[in-house]
Amino acid sequence: MTERTETVERAPAAQSTDRDDRRTWLLVLGASLLSTGLAAYEIAPASVTPLVQESLGVDATAAGLLVGAMFGTAVVASVPVGVVLDRTNSRSAMAVAVLTLFVAGVWGWVAGENGDFRGVVASRVLGGVAYVAVWNAGIDMVSRAVDPERRATAVGIFTASGPIGFALGQATGPLVALEFGWPAIFLAFNGIALLGLVLFWPVSRGLGHSAGAAPSVAEFGAVLRDRNVWLVGGLGFLGYALYLFVNSWGGPYLTEEVGLSVAASGLLVAVFPAVGVLSRTSSGLLSDRVFDGRRRPIVLGSFVVATPLVFGFTSLQSLPVLVAVLLVTGFAIQTTLGLSFTYVRELVHPRVAATAVAFQTSVGLAGAFVAPIVGGAVVDSAGFDAAFLVAGGLACCGIALAWLAPEPAR
Known part of the structure; x- marks a missing residue:
């Protein structure tokens, strides 16, 4: 009889846990769809560059601004956005960001139809603010919603929205452009972000505010003076630099x-x-x-695996081997990109966690912004062998930083 009673008493708790788990993973799914839509919007102009050049009468460098403007905006805006998130409501910020995306999309579409290049670039700057708000707020909200034992897993799933969105934008952007005209790419992916918000909004209630009073200016300053935050930020910079270098110059080398x-x-x-x-x-x-929840072994292993593969890339001639090396290198480098946001967040007080994530975003995207440009300069002046040697040197620096990086307090 006692055993039966215990079973009855435990059932509601088990049902509550199941509901909490469903709510948590719906939140992760909704936030990921939001980010996927914005990532697709971010990269889509790269897939229709010739059409943009012909329509607007600009050269390749100017056309590249339609993607580069969002990266540049994210680098500049990320930390201020993170500070705002720590002092306001991340949940509301996600909704405002989706509204901003719609405004930016309509603005870009109208400007593109009218041949207004400056208007298109300005709309992309506004879209960059929306993107960095969703990215930082999404990591912050997902981290709060999930138990510490599963936090890195959930944040890793969320960050996978980046490559999914890039693939979606690259693959479908030309199809949208051929059917509706290239300016329609600025509207095509808003529906994905809206669907994400519809899923995210009801299950995120009560998770938007940081605990306690708003953090002080001194607390924000402490984040930016923290040596450990800079170490992990450096890992993000190097990881993104290697990621964009291979993405940009692997194809031309082949x-x-x-x-x-x-x-x-x-x-x-x-x-x-x-x-x-x-x-x-x-x-x-x-x-x-x-x-067992340790972060340092993953990022250290990431750079240890990637370093010899980047160094030796230009010595390979066999296509199957090249494909295998690209797969392994891409996997290794992006393990750091997936984990670094959880890593840096756990190094600071929860009250300023969004600021730390925003700092990581800003520093990482700075590496993404600089690497293709510097890589191109080295290729022009010294060739591909020298450029991949420089990239291998960056990977070596990653090993050193990962060795010095601390393990977050448990």
Whole structure:
């Protein structure tokens, strides 16, 4: 009789746990869809560059601003946005960001239809603010919603929205442009973000505010003076720099040095970012389950694996080997990209966690912004071998920083 009673008494608690788990993963799914829509919006102009140049009468450098403007805006705006998130409501910020995306999308569409290049760029700057708000607020909200034992896994799933959105934007942008005209790419992915908000909004109630009073200016300053935050920020900078370097110059190397067609090179290099869906998701799972919540072994292993592969990339001629190296290198580098946001958040007080995440975003995207430009300069002046040697040197620096980085307090 007693055993039966205990079973009855435990049932409501088990049902409550199941409901909480469903709510948590709906929140993660909704936030991820929000980010996926914005990532697709961010990269879509890259897939229709020739149409943009012909329509607006601009050169390749100017057309590149339609993507670069969002990265540049994110670098500048990320920390201020994080400070605002720590003092306001992250949940509301996500809704405002979706509204901002709709405004930016309509603005870009109208400007594109009217041949207004400056208007299109300005709309992309506004979209960049929306993107960085969703990214920082999403990591903050997902981190709060999930138990510490599963936090890195959940944040890793959320960060996988980046490569998924990039793949979606690259693949479907030309189809949208051919059917509705290229300016329609600024509207095409808003529906994904809206669907994400519809899922996210009801299950995120009560999670928007940080605990306690708003953090002081001194607390924000302490984040930016924290040596450990800078160490992990440096890991993000190096990880994103390597990620964008290989994305930008792996294809031209295969075309110019190996002799592949542009189409074949693009197809091969596409495996490099695509594997990020798996690595960014699994990085947190490995950290939480295999390494008992430790973060440092993952990022250290990431750079240890990537370093010799980047150094030796230009010495390889076999296509199967090149594909294997791109897969392994892409997986290794993106484990750091998936985990670093959880890592930095755990190094600071929860009251300023969004600021730390915003700092990580800003520093990481600075690496993404600089790497293709510097890589191109090295390729022009010294060739591909020298450029990949420099990239290998960056990976070595990553090993050193990961060795020095602390383990967050448990």
